[in-house]
Amino acid sequence: MNNSLEEQLSALLDGELPAAELELLLTRLDREPDRRSTLARYAMIGECLRTGAAVPAALQVAEQVHVRLEAEAARPGARPGRHRFRGGRLVAAVAASLALVAVLRVANGPQAPGQQLADAVAPGVASPDTLAVIEPVANVGAVATRRLEPRAAARLTTYLMAHSEYAGTISRSNFDSRLVSARAERASWQRTADAADAR
Amino acid sequence: MRASPLQHGPAPRLACGLLFLVAGALQAASAAETPRALLELMGEAIGQTSYEGTFVHVQGDDSSVMHVSHQLQDGRIVEHVSCEDAGRELIRDAAGVTGIFADRRTVLVEPRLERAGRLHGPLSESLADGPGVDEGLYLLALGPSERIAGRDARGLVIRPRDGFRYGYRLWLDRETNVPLKTQLVDGQGQVLEQILFTQISYGQKPAAPGGQAAASPVPAAAGAGEAPQVWVGEPARQAWAAARVPPGFRLTARQARVPSNAPRSLQQVVYSDGLATVSLFVEPAIVAIGPIEGWSQLGAANAYTITMGDHMVTAMGEVPVRTVRMLATSARRLGDDTDPR
Numbered sequence: 241m242n243n244s245l246e247e248q249l250s251a252l253l254d255g256e257l258p259a260a261e262l263e264l265l266l267t268r269l270d271r272e273p274d275r276r277s278t279l280a281r282y283a284m285i286g287e288c289l290r291t292g293a294a295v296p297a298a299l300q301v302a303e304q305v306h307v308r309l310e311a312e313a314a315r316p317g318a319r320p321g322r323h324r325f326r327g328g329r330l331v332a333a334v335a336a337s338l339a340l341v342a343v344l345r346v347a348n349g350p351q352a353p354g355q356q357l358a359d360a361v362a363p364g365v366a367s368p369d370t371l372a373v374i375e376p377v378a379n380v381g382a383v384a385t386r387r388l389e390p391r392a393a394a395r396l397t398t399y400l401m402a403h404s405e406y407a408g409t410i411s412r413s414n415f416d417s418r419l420v421s422a423r424a425e426r427a428s429w430q431r432t433a434d435a436a437d438a439r
Numbered sequence: 440m441r442a443s444p445l446q447h448g449p450a451p452r453l454a455c456g457l458l459f460l461v462a463g464a465l466q467a468a469s470a471a472e473t474p475r476a477l478l479e480l481m482g483e484a485i486g487q488t489s490y491e492g493t494f495v496h497v498q499g500d501d502s503s504v505m506h507v508s509h510q511l512q513d514g515r516i517v518e519h520v521s522c523e524d525a526g527r528e529l530i531r532d533a534a535g536v537t538g539i540f541a542d543r544r545t546v547l548v549e550p551r552l553e554r555a556g557r558l559h560g561p562l563s564e565s566l567a568d569g570p571g572v573d574e575g576l577y578l579l580a581l582g583p584s585e586r587i588a589g590r591d592a593r594g595l596v597i598r599p600r601d602g603f604r605y606g607y608r609l610w611l612d613r614e615t616n617v618p619l620k621t622q623l624v625d626g627q628g629q630v631l632e633q634i635l636f637t638q639i640s641y642g643q644k645p646a647a648p649g650g651q652a653a654a655s656p657v658p659a660a661a662g663a664g665e666a667p668q669v670w671v672g673e674p675a676r677q678a679w680a681a682a683r684v685p686p687g688f689r690l691t692a693r694q695a696r697v698p699s700n701a702p703r704s705l706q707q708v709v710y711s712d713g714l715a716t717v718s719l720f721v722e723p724a725i726v727a728i729g730p731i732e733g734w735s736q737l738g739a740a741n742a743y744t745i746t747m748g749d750h751m752v753t754a755m756g757e758v759p760v761r762t763v764r765m766l767a768t769s770a771r772r773l774g775d776d777t778d779p780r
Binding site: 389394397399403404409410 | 607735
């Protein structure tokens with residue numbers, strides 16, 4: 241990430257990015273789809289973790305972005321479809337990023353989850369619903385110790401895909417997410433299951 | 440003698456009718472609020488509702504932002520899940536499931552099989568999920584309500600009664616019954632994996648009660664109360680099964696397949712307790728794929744692999760490791776009582 245892009249993202253997080261630059265930033269991120277969500281996510285997570293109070297601000301920024309794009313889309317001569325889609329995806333990405341921030345803060349922070357969330361969601365925030373009651377998620381992968389070799393992981397991916405066809409409604413989303421997030425390739429593995437007995 | 444207007448007049452009749460209507464409505468509302476009824480509504484909603492949204496999938500320190508498009512097309516659900524970070528997408532449609540893994544320059548195709556004249560798919564399974572939950576194995580309860588992605592969601596808790604299966608906490612959109620938040624939890628209530636919608640928009644809504652459903656209800660191939668069948672394949676003497684299964688699990692499906700990325704035949708035997716499913720995969724042992732024997736974790740899903748003679752056996756499912764280990768280590772060829780190890 242070069243400095244210019246970093247500065248623009250930082251300004252976006254601070255709610256100080258001028259409307260003209262916002263459009264340029266969106267256009268730029270649009271040209272680099274592989275970087276778009278990563279940049280937005282990590283920049284926002286980093287910002288939120290640094291300041292500890294930026295979650296609501298970022299949500300407000302998301303709302304501002306949304307409002308600006310909606311206004312832009314409504315302007316005569318604008319290309320509503322393109323802007324609407326891009327804005328919607330960005331807002332969604334921002335909201336998702338903030339949910340991740342909440343998860344990280346809750347999972348890693350010293351305070352109780354309820355207190356952290358109470359701290360994170362300030363009164364008057366546009367969309368605090370996103371942050372509602374996110375509980376820490378156990379790191380079950382910490383028990384196993386090694387990564388599978390690529391061919392073995394590919395084998396498990398094949399199994400995962402075959403099994404997902406039989407998974408019920410509730411767990412199918414989890415299996416799809418594991419497949420799409422390349423979870424099988426990052427599977428933890430241990431030769432014996434002795435440690436597993438403890439679970 | 441003239442009848443009293445209090446007994447036969449139109450006003451009491453109207454009052455009586457209203458009373459019945461109100462009582463009926465209250466009873467219906469109460470029935471709809473039971474955990475089992477909510478599960479059934481959720482199954483119907485997933486099979487009949489079009490939506491598009493963004494969700495976060497979290498497991499341990501690992502988290503991903505994903506986009507999902509879940510569309511009802513010609514009576515069937517076509518689902519497209521993508522993750523820009525990973526450069527991957529998954530498409531489920533009537534033809535099967537296709538994984539486009541740009542990061543590996545690989546496309547995996549899993550064709551959907553016709554089974555005894557019925558098409559197996561997300562819709563058929565979703566309709567059977569609710570009734571398939573055995574309350575002797577799981578405790579069902581209503582949970583707290585929340586606001587999620589700007590929508591009211593009511594909570595539903597599915598708690599395992601033993602250590603052979605996981606439970607779930609669900610939050611269903613109060614209007615549509617689509618799950619907006621799903622937590623996979625262990626027997627101690629620890630959250631192992633979580634999916635949380637941050638944005639969702641709906642297209643086609645579920646058919647009104649009593650109205651014609653968008654697709655006809657089809658019993659699930661892997662649902663409770665159905666005998667297992669062999670659809671493709673291997674001679675009976677080659678068929679494998681687990682000699683020991685945890686309480687409540689039973690064999691619900693069996694098939695032989697040739698994966699798109701492997702030249703060898705692969706046998707899959709599916710066990711279900713009505714909610715959780717475990718697949719037992721058996722194929723000729725392949726030295727070239729490197730060490731795989733033992734316990735593997737794929738998020739909160741577990742797999743256990745063991746070599747049985749000249750075959751490699753892997754049990755996989757969204758269940759505790761003790762469950763997959765029991766199935767894998769007790770796998771046998773049908774009609775063969777000896778331990779092939």
